[in-house]
Amino acid sequence: MGHEAKDCRSPRPANQNQQPQQPAPQNQQQQQQPQRGNRGCFQCGAEGHFKRDCPQLNQNRNNNNQGNGNNNGGNNNNNNGNEARGRAFVLGRGDAVNDPNVVMGKFLLDNIYATILFDSGADTSYMSVKMCQLLKRAPTLLPTKHVVELANGKSLEATHVVQGCNLILAGQAFSIDLIPIALGSFDVVIGMDWLSQHQAEILCSEKVIRIPRLGKEPLEVQGDKSGAVVGIISFLKA
Numbered sequence: 390m391g392h393e394a395k396d397c398r399s400p401r402p403a404n405q406n407q408q409p410q411q412p413a414p415q416n417q418q419q420q421q422q423p424q425r426g427n428r429g430c431f432q433c434g435a436e437g438h439f440k441r442d443c444p445q446l447n448q449n450r451n452n453n454n455q456g457n458g459n460n461n462g463g464n465n466n467n468n469n470g471n472e473a474r475g476r477a478f479v480l481g482r483g484d485a486v487n488d489p490n491v492v493m494g495k496f497l498l499d500n501i502y503a504t505i506l507f508d509s510g511a512d513t514s515y516m517s518v519k520m521c522q523l524l525k526r527a528p529t530l531l532p533t534k535h536v537v538e539l540a541n542g543k544s545l546e547a548t549h550v551v552q553g554c555n556l557i558l559a560g561q562a563f564s565i566d567l568i569p570i571a572l573g574s575f576d577v578v579i580g581m582d583w584l585s586q587h588q589a590e591i592l593c594s595e596k597v598i599r600i601p602r603l604g605k606e607p608l609e610v611q612g613d614k615s616g617a618v619v620g621i622i623s624f625l626k627a
Contacts, residue, residue: 492596492612493575497557499524503576507598507612509591511580514565516551517572526551528569535568545570558598558610563587 492507501523503516513535521528528549535547547568556563565583572578583589589600596612 490591492591492598494612498577499555504574505577505579506575507579507584507591509581509584511578512582514567514578514580514583515570515572516567516577517575518569520576521551521569524551524554526554537570559608561608
């Protein structure tokens with residue numbers, strides 16, 4: 390009484406359908422803020438490392454690189470994405486005779502007799518550093534660094550390849566590119582790069598390399614069937 394509504398000092402009744410928004414408690418506000426200082430890895434959520442160093446991410450990268458792989462060099466276990474990789478296993482000459490996936494024997498390479506292993510499990514063809522020195526050919530730079538992982542966990546790097554070596558098989562000449570690497574008893578390892586190029590196949594039971602020829606009978610190259618001198622070597626598989 391005695392004044393208009395606009396001059397009323399009593400508080401207006403709150404709208405029951407509209408709840409006032411209360412400020413969150415201070416500790417709740419702190420919890421809602423992103424804890425950038427305590428979060429390290431955006432890949433797995435664990436603290437103590439960043440995403441680029443995450444073991445989970447690195448494991449995925451390693452899995453993607455497997456199944457895909459040398460000038461003699463030092464050890465290197467890192468893969469920066471700009472390298473071709475391979476693996477090395479241990480094999481003796483006597484084991485090579487009995488292994489159905491390989492054929493071994495002595496053949497001419499640039500008019501020098503070389504102990505050669507034909508390996509259907511190797512992606513790339515290699516030769517020993519000593520053999521490279523005997524050929525006296527100038528190596529050329531590889532487009533990407535080649536890394537070979539050895540059975541003992543170490544790695545060898547290669548940066549060069551010797552192109553156009555002259556391989557004589559059963560009287561016929563073939564051209565082959567070889568990456569120099571520290572081999573053991575074998576002078577040369579011929580892998581699937583060369584075997585696929587010439588559509589060659591390994592006849593396991595006969596220890597024969599069969600190479601088809603246009604308009605001619607297939608060329609058959611006989612490997613060593615005898616138990617030769619045992620020597621432990623590292624042969625390369627990718």
